[in-house]
Amino acid sequence: MSATPPGFGVAQHAVLIGIDGIPPWVLNNAISSGSAPALAALRRRGAWSDDVRATQPSSSLSNWASILTGAPPEWHGVHTAAQSNKPTFPVRPATYPAGTIWPNMFTSAREARSNASTGAYFSWPPLGSLLGQSDGLNASVLRACSSCEKCQTAEATLVADFVHALKKQRHLLSWLYLDVLDECGHRYGALDREQYAPLVAMVDSWLGRVLRALHAAKMMRSTLVLVLSDHGRAAPDFKQHGGFTTDEMAVPWILSGVGVREGISLRWPISSTDAAPTLLHALGITPPVQMHGRAVLEAFEGFEAVINGVGWRVRAASTRNQTAHTRGARHVAASGASGGGAAARAVSASGHGMSLGAVVGGGAALLLLAVLVYPFASRALRRGGGISTGFAPGYVPRG
DSSP states (O other): OOSSOTTTTOOSEEEEEEETTOOHHHHHHHHHHTSOHHHHHHHHTEEEEEEEEOOSSOOHHHHHHHHHHSSOHHHHOOOOSOOOSSOOOSSOOTTSOTTOBOOOHHHHHHHHOTTOOEEEEESOGGGHHHHTTOTTOSEEEEOOOOSHHHHHHHHHHHHHHHHHHHHHTOOSEEEEEEOHHHHHHHHHOTTOTTTTHHHHHHHHHHHHHHHHHHHHTTOGGGEEEEEEOSOOOOTTTTOOOOSOSHHHHEEEEEEEETTBOTTEEOOSOOBGGGHHHHHHHHTTOOOOTTOOSOOOGGGBTTHHHHHTTOOOEEEOOOOSOTTHHHHHEEEEOSOOTTSOOOEEEOOOOOTTSOOHHHHHHHHHHHHHHHHHHHHHHHTTSOOBTTBOOSOOOOBOOOO
């Protein structure tokens, strides 16, 4: 395998666009109806999944903490659904003193590259408690809103702020957070075609502005864009969230831009904790040890050559005899142009020799192990050329 894993250092800029509370099927309906051309273009030119899993429970603040830190709630300590700007979380972060804010993707980027330009643009005040006093940020812009109507106005201005910053500050790493679909979702429910569906189209138009700004700034060809959500919504009316159902826990991901495979439906399990490691990885920054998530390597060009189309191994159930399970073993392809996995039945050698299926499976397992172990091994490296030392400091608020 190449010494450089797929996607490492392919981007000069990374943009995280967070759309609070949009279920995957809502996004898909908007794309298929033609009312979300910006999202459709990103997905067509990128790698995507409708089954990325949020961390438990499906509440906003804990999941945005997981997205930004690459760590689960039991590590970063944020378990509440909402919180004031004063970080008084009841669970002490793992290995840190009480009151410490877990390292996030911005502090990690600045730890690796002290001159990196970073920015967070958000509308929900509790998110400020995850960022501390912005030691890892060059720009921290809050356009607060707390209702469906107010967010429509405030976030239009927030998008304008973000577009201006892309052109002028050209952030290495930036985050745009939009709350309108969650605020309005609580009121109308995601099934409301008259009230909710037009709002999805409005958010898509804002994304279109961001993409046009990247083109105008001549950044598009060197930028990685990740569009995601923090949670879904609960059936039957799809107004609420905070529980543990699949409808609430499954969220959409669209990764698009430089170095990303086009038109790929990602089939391997992905967590919300994988967002920050993936963005840092694309920027050529090794995620620190505090990030539990992984870089989603299968989204990047070159990955198909590394793994050679071999993915999860699924054993078919059988009641015929003890040896039937060998004939029922299958290798399921993890990727393809259509997103589906083509299955190939493992061939067993009769008698006492080793089966061909075992040889192929063993080789695939070694390749997969190398892919998974690489991030941990590389974290032992000292900083050099933008590579992290492997440890990002936590932040203790002053005063």
